[in-house]
Amino acid sequence: MQIVVDLNRCQGYAQCVFLAPRVFELHGEEALMYAPAVPGEQHEHVRRAAAACPVQAILVGEPAGDGAAPSGAGGPADAGPSSGAGGGRAGVDGR
Amino acid sequence: MSTDTLFHRITDYAHRADPYPLYAELRENGVARQEDGSYLVGTYHEIAALLHDPRISSDVRHLTDPGDALLRVGDLPPSFIGLDDPEHDRQRRIVMRPFGPPHSPGRIDALHGDITRIARELIDAFRGKDRIDLVDDFAYPLPVTVICGLLGVPREDVPHVRAWTNAVIAGLDFTPGTDPQRRRRAAGEARTAMAHYLEELAGSRRGHPSGDLLSALVNDAGPEGQLTTPELMTNAVLLLIAGHETTVNLITNGMLTFLRHPDVLARLRDEPELMPSAVEELLRYEPPVQLLPQRTPLTDVEVGGITVPRGAPLVLVLAAGNRDPLRFADPDRFDPARQDNQHFGFGSGIHNCFGAPLARIEARIALTELLRHLDTPRLVEDPPPYRRSPVLRGPRHLLVDRVGGG
Numbered sequence: 001m002q003i004v005v006d007l008n009r010c011q012g013y014a015q016c017v018f019l020a021p022r023v024f025e026l027h028g029e030e031a032l033m034y035a036p037a038v039p040g041e042q043h044e045h046v047r048r049a050a051a052a053c054p055v056q057a058i059l060v061g062e063p064a065g066d067g068a069a070p071s072g073a074g075g076p077a078d079a080g081p082s083s084g085a086g087g088g089r090a091g092v093d094g095r
Numbered sequence: 096m097s098t099d100t101l102f103h104r105i106t107d108y109a110h111r112a113d114p115y116p117l118y119a120e121l122r123e124n125g126v127a128r129q130e131d132g133s134y135l136v137g138t139y140h141e142i143a144a145l146l147h148d149p150r151i152s153s154d155v156r157h158l159t160d161p162g163d164a165l166l167r168v169g170d171l172p173p174s175f176i177g178l179d180d181p182e183h184d185r186q187r188r189i190v191m192r193p194f195g196p197p198h199s200p201g202r203i204d205a206l207h208g209d210i211t212r213i214a215r216e217l218i219d220a221f222r223g224k225d226r227i228d229l230v231d232d233f234a235y236p237l238p239v240t241v242i243c244g245l246l247g248v249p250r251e252d253v254p255h256v257r258a259w260t261n262a263v264i265a266g267l268d269f270t271p272g273t274d275p276q277r278r279r280r281a282a283g284e285a286r287t288a289m290a291h292y293l294e295e296l297a298g299s300r301r302g303h304p305s306g307d308l309l310s311a312l313v314n315d316a317g318p319e320g321q322l323t324t325p326e327l328m329t330n331a332v333l334l335l336i337a338g339h340e341t342t343v344n345l346i347t348n349g350m351l352t353f354l355r356h357p358d359v360l361a362r363l364r365d366e367p368e369l370m371p372s373a374v375e376e377l378l379r380y381e382p383p384v385q386l387l388p389q390r391t392p393l394t395d396v397e398v399g400g401i402t403v404p405r406g407a408p409l410v411l412v413l414a415a416g417n418r419d420p421l422r423f424a425d426p427d428r429f430d431p432a433r434q435d436n437q438h439f440g441f442g443s444g445i446h447n448c449f450g451a452p453l454a455r456i457e458a459r460i461a462l463t464e465l466l467r468h469l470d471t472p473r474l475v476e477d478p479p480p481y482r483r484s485p486v487l488r489g490p491r492h493l494l495v496d497r498v499g500g501g
Contacts, residue, residue: 017200021201047371055437
């Protein structure tokens with residue numbers, strides 16, 4: 001699983017840090033840091049964090065062809081990965 | 096300038112079970128001045144803009160009728176929910192320090208095991224019963240136990256907390272014809288009693304920390320320092336009441352919604368990994384906090400083509416915004432896999448629900464455990480009897496029959 005946070009959308013609500021504290025971290029009061037490659041035991045935490053993001057800024061990508069890929073094609077039209085956040089992978093899904 | 100009676104009708108208890116047609120009417124009418132001088136907003140984009148507008152004050156001291164201030168404790172200062180920045184920000188940061196990131200990032204996540212254990216104990220206790228009251232037997236005791244444990248309230252004092260909270264919530268009943276003086280007085284006395292109780296409890300932890308939030312608030316200090324004693328009292332009351340009242344309704348509204356949608360219930364049993372997204376949809380579809388009645392414009396503000404004058408009570412009907420067809424496709428449909436679900440279930444902006452992460456975990460675990468252990472649950476009455484408050488809306492009882500099962 002790979003994740004991208006659209007930092008143009010992120011407003012620092014920190015809900016992801018509560019729900020997946022091993023993947024997302026606040027650097028200081030507001031800057032978000034995260035590990036883009038998510039280890040297996042954190043997948044469930046990350047899915048919860050993505051569902052809970054108040055501005056839906058977390059894009060979760062499963063490897064293409066993986067049967068566990070999220071259903072529903074694509075997220076909101078304006079939720080593409082921001083430049084500098086390292087995204088653009090095939091199979092990235094705005095979930 | 097048009098005047099309307101929508102607020103009157105929304106607060107009327109007769110509409111508590113299904114206020115949604117009134118909310119649709121509100122969205123169609125646009126922003127309208129009510130007969131009592133307040134302004135009601137029910138469309139998504141207008142609510143979103145106002146929640147992020149620094150000209151809209153949350154300071155309860157700006158209210159035309161401060162007697163109705165939510166959760167105000169006697170002569171104590173407002174808690175951070177009733178303050179504007181920078182004072183709101185300072186107090187919220189101090190209280191956040193032992194609760195969440197950046198200082199305590201893993202605290203809520205670590206409660207997962209405890210919450211699951213409490214949920215299973217409650218479910219075990221009604222094994223063998225053919226009929227349960229989901230509110231009294233489960234949805235109420237679960238969050239009360241969790242928040243009391245988190246704050247550091249001993250288990251034997253929980254009945255006092257329940258009694259005080261009931262009196263405070265009864266004070267939020269805006270139903271026309273009820274005696275406002277009496278309910279305000281009773282609610283005020285309960286808040287004051289709760290504040291003094293929590294002050295004493297926190298005092299006993301000074302120098303003797305026991306790992307809970309009250310201990311941290313009196314023993315630790317970050318860059319902002321500590322809360323003063325009056326601030327500690329008023330914010331502790333806020334955490335204790337807001338920390339469970341709304342979660343009761345989230346869990347109960349959740350089971351009610353699932354029971355009304357058997358296809359959804361079956362799907363969530365097959366796909367429990369869908370529960371986080373189902374909880375978000377519940378927060379949109381049946382939000383525990385229906386409206387924010389206590390905002391005040393600090394200057395004339397234009398909303399949806401109407402000028403809301405400085406000082407007029409502004410009521411943001413979050414539950415109406417959550418079903419705005421201009422924002423959500425097919426908004427009256429409950430879709431547990433809904434994408435792009437930026438609901439107002441926890442508000443938005445600087446006052447975004449402090450306890451949201453805790454509520455999410457509690458609701459997810461509670462509903463998952465209920466679906467796992469309740470075989471063929473059946474709703475006894477629909478609609479169920481509702482609690483009085485139009486603000487914190489939810490069933491007072493939810494009787495569920497169990498056919499078969501263990």
